[in-house]
Amino acid sequence: MxxxxxxxxxxxxxxxxxxxxxxxxxxxxxxxxxxxxxxxxxxxxxxxxxxxxxxxxxxxxxxxxxxPGDFSPNDLVRIRFPYMPLLDSEQRVLVSGEISPPLLKPMQTRGLTATELQEKLQALYRPVLERPSVSVQVLEYARPPxxxxxxxxxxxxxxxxxxxxxxxxxxxxxxxxxxxxxxxxxxxxxxxxxxxxxxxxxxxxxxxxxxxxxxxxxxxxxxxxxxxxxxxxxxxxxxxxxxxxxxxxxxxxxxxxxxxxxx
Structure with a gap:
């Protein structure tokens, strides 16, 4: 690299x-x-x-x-949709490292930074939402970085x-x-x-x-x-x-x- x-x-x-x-x-x-x-x-x-x-x-x-990455099991993650606030959610990262974004299949967070997860979600929401803007924030760390x-x-x-x-x-x-x-x-x-x-x-x-x-x-x-x-x-x-x-x-x-x- x-x-x-x-x-x-x-x-x-x-x-x-x-x-x-x-x-x-x-x-x-x-x-x-x-x-x-x-x-x-x-x-x-x-x-x-x-x-x-x-x-x-x-x-x-x-x-x-x-x-590696920003996420650990039991971290509290907020996913926000500026143009679709009804889809906003807060959820814990599972032991498997997965979260369940609205309208999408469960996805793996292990090894990703918050920025990388946000970019990945925006790409996945592009064919689903007219305005696929999304933000990701870790509200509570199980293990502080x-x-x-x-x-x-x-x-x-x-x-x-x-x-x-x-x-x-x-x-x-x-x-x-x-x-x-x-x-x-x-x-x-x-x-x-x-x-x-x-x-x-x-x-x-x-x-x-x-x-x-x-x-x-x-x-x-x-x-x-x-x-x-x-x-x-x-x-x-x-x-x-x-x-x-x-x-x-x-x-x-x-x-x-x-x-x-x-x-």
Whole structure:
């Protein structure tokens, strides 16, 4: 899965200028050819230090992967029809994840956001209603959703969790963490993004973005995890194993049943 978001020339230049002040050290460019499936398995001979931040990231990602989307059983959902108020309804999400919209068959909410469910309902009501406008709102959560954050780990001045901001980029996240340390290798940055029950993994050369040889400057998604490795991490021909090692050194443990999928 790949994002194809564009930034204006002025914003890209501004971000590059900010990043140039933050970057330290010297690292060679890395060409990354992602593998389709990268399973997180224990590395033999590697002992991963488990700090508080690693535990927090592990717990957050595990919850997100177990509960993709905005809906859980027993959530109270309101469906409103601005032009047909007689069809308005409030109902609980069933244990199966289904709801029963008026005039339609029961439909699955698992894995959908409220916006996605609303768009899906509008498409289904188009052949049924003359004016198929519909809105979806969760009135009561059985399990309150996690507040969106961005995690920055590894060789930065202030690793930690930061409130997510729309439109933020890798360089902005790095700036919020105080910039890279002298030991940082910005040519092997690992970016983890949970999307619909899967964890997308990328290795990004941030230095290549600065010198113009790569166009990977794009917006981060909620709950993105940015890991800045140290230059001491050995470079490997097997990129899947290298990503696992960088993740493990930063104390993230998601279990062997989780698979990283490269975009």
């Amino acid at each position: 790949s994002d194809d978001l564009r930034f204006s020339k002025g914003r890209a230049c501004a971000a590059a200028g900010l990043a140039a002040l933050l970057l330290t050290g010297c690292a060679s460019s890395t060409q990354y050819q992602p593998q389709r499936n990268i399973a997180i398995l224990p590395e033999q001979g590697v002992t991963a230090p488990r700090g508080a931040l690693g535990d927090e990231v592990s717990d957050t990602l595990t919850q997100l992967l177990e509960r 996690l507040p969106p954050e961005t995690f920055v780990m590894g060789e930065v001045a202030r690793p930690g969790a930061f409130p997510y901001r729309d439109g933020s980029s890798l360089f902005e996240a790095l700036a919020r963490a105080g910039g890279a340390s002298r030991d940082a290798d910005l040519s092997q940055v690992v970016l983890l993004t949970p999307v619909k029950g899967q964890l997308l993994a990328e290795m990004i050369d941030m230095r290549a973005v600065l010198d113009g040889s790569s166009a990977q400057l794009r917006e981060l998604k909620p709950f993105s995890v940015i890991i800045i490795p140290a230059t001491q991490v050995a470079r490997m021909a097997d990129r899947a194993r290298q990503i696992r090692q960088i993740i493990g050194f930063n104390g993230i443990n998601l279990g062997s049943n989780v698979t990283l999928v490269s975009p």
